[in-house]
Amino acid sequence: MMLFRPVTQDDADQIAALAQQTGTGLTTLPKDPEKLKHKIALSIESFAATVEYPGKEYYLFVLEDTTTGKVVGTSGLAAAVGLEQPFYTYKVGTTVHASPRLGIHKTIPTLILGHDYTGTTEICTLFLSPNHRGGGTGKLLSKGRFLFLKNHPKRFANKIIAEMRGYSDENGVSPFWESLGRHFFDMDFDDADTKSGEDSNEFIAELMPKYPIYVPMLSEEAQATLGKVHPDTEPALKLLKKEGFRYTGYVDIFDAGPTIEVRQENIDTIKRSIDVNVVINSSVDSTQRFLIANRKVEDYRCVLANAQLIDNRIEITAEIANALGLKNDDQAIVTPMS
Numbered sequence: 001m002m003l004f005r006p007v008t009q010d011d012a013d014q015i016a017a018l019a020q021q022t023g024t025g026l027t028t029l030p031k032d033p034e035k036l037k038h039k040i041a042l043s044i045e046s047f048a049a050t051v052e053y054p055g056k057e058y059y060l061f062v063l064e065d066t067t068t069g070k071v072v073g074t075s076g077l078a079a080a081v082g083l084e085q086p087f088y089t090y091k092v093g094t095t096v097h098a099s100p101r102l103g104i105h106k107t108i109p110t111l112i113l114g115h116d117y118t119g120t121t122e123i124c125t126l127f128l129s130p131n132h133r134g135g136g137t138g139k140l141l142s143k144g145r146f147l148f149l150k151n152h153p154k155r156f157a158n159k160i161i162a163e164m165r166g167y168s169d170e171n172g173v174s175p176f177w178e179s180l181g182r183h184f185f186d187m188d189f190d191d192a193d194t195k196s197g198e199d200s201n202e203f204i205a206e207l208m209p210k211y212p213i214y215v216p217m218l219s220e221e222a223q224a225t226l227g228k229v230h231p232d233t234e235p236a237l238k239l240l241k242k243e244g245f246r247y248t249g250y251v252d253i254f255d256a257g258p259t260i261e262v263r264q265e266n267i268d269t270i271k272r273s274i275d276v277n278v279v280i281n282s283s284v285d286s287t288q289r290f291l292i293a294n295r296k297v298e299d300y301r302c303v304l305a306n307a308q309l310i311d312n313r314i315e316i317t318a319e320i321a322n323a324l325g326l327k328n329d330d331q332a333i334v335t336p337m338s
């Protein structure tokens, strides 16, 4: 069984091994074991904290294959971005240059540096081991976060965003970076991107161009990658679009990957979720699949399993109940899988 749960320090080595497989552009899962340990510690602290409004908390979840005990994936929630250090984005804007006398009217796309997403909650760090992809496992890893969010609204902002990994080729080269960032940073895309995911990103403020960028002045290859995701990120984007996330014209400052957004109440997994009480029935015979989670914080658990929904009761097997840490009559939250 695949079990979605909060990370523990015991997972550190396995996550470090996963992080080595992420390639370029997944900065929120650091490859440096010390930085990873720090992230795990922050996550443990965040789950344990009593929270009245979203702040610097960072919640890291893992997907554990309970038959082998192996951690096969990660996903995360940053409660509120940009509060400790600025959260940069480019807004794709429009400027018009017109000369009625010459009969010329030019509409020119621009990139404007800003911090418009300050205070929003970011979903991040979605990564599934390549051996486990393609069978729907990614859905649990992505959606398990939304039931946690529904359970604990005070911990998160109403607006939820995702910065999707932008396009880079098989050698990790980002045409957008080559055409823009490279002129100002004097380093490779991977180095700059990794630095931005680290504790301090004030170097961005120091080095980034201050004036709007005229998009037609970028290379054609760079223009073509504006708002485009990395090929490996297509499934993640598809999952989030189905949840209701939309692109509203913001892109990453390094690789031009799209930032997409949604309001909590419009997230499909949340909208269709039902509060239920548990009934343990080991002969439950159903082909209907549900995302099923408990209502806990540090001991949060979520699985995908067949179950029977009768009114506001969910019938699950003892094995599923055990995995979720639930007894008869306990409260749970479920979303039917369509």
Ligand SMILES: CC(C)(COP(=O)(O)OP(=O)(O)OC[C@H]1O[C@@H](n2cnc3c(N)ncnc32)[C@H](O)[C@@H]1OP(=O)(O)O)[C@@H](O)C(=O)NCCC(=O)NCCSC(=O)CCC(=O)O
Pocket (backbone or CB within 6 Å): 026, 075, 076, 123, 124, 125, 126, 127, 128, 129, 132, 133, 134, 135, 136, 137, 138, 139, 141, 142, 162, 163, 164, 165, 230, 231, 232, 233, 234, 235, 236, 238, 239, 240
């Ligand atoms: C993203 C995941 C975890 C998804 O896992 P799986 O591949 O097992 O997902 P899945 O459930 O099999 O597929 C999800 C949906 O995508 C569809 N799908 C599969 N391949 C596709 C492709 N090439 N183009 C478009 N859609 C595609 C499937 O049909 C399915 O849709 P149907 O249900 O309709 O059939 C994985 O692919 C992965 O680890 N990718 C590499 C890491 C990565 O780039 N992560 C995102 C970084 S960006 C980030 O982290 C922020 C976003 C976030 O945190 O969520």
